[in-house]
Amino acid sequence: MRSEAHHLQPLFQVGKHGVNDELVAGVGDALEKRELLKVSVLQNCPEDRGEVAEKLVGGTGAELVQTIGNxxxxxxxxxxxxxLLLPRA
Incomplete structure (x- = not known):
């Protein structure tokens, strides 16, 4: 997963308004179309990246692949x- 995501650019930025319902809905729609995406947490975000990740995972039903930097x-x-075709364990 991480290697597949390496070349992707962040589609969403979380800024001074933090995570809201519109952002969660947008990320959910994008996940349906792309399956794998990046979200960038800006410096002016009031929440730390861990909180942002938890809210996005909870709101979209996605899985957290990784957090690296912001x-x-x-x-x-x-x-x-x-x-994406995932290998079966």
Missing amino acids: TIVLYRESKENKR
């Missing part, structure tokens, strides 16, 4: 737009 990588399998 970037959060999320994955959620798409129902209609499957792009």
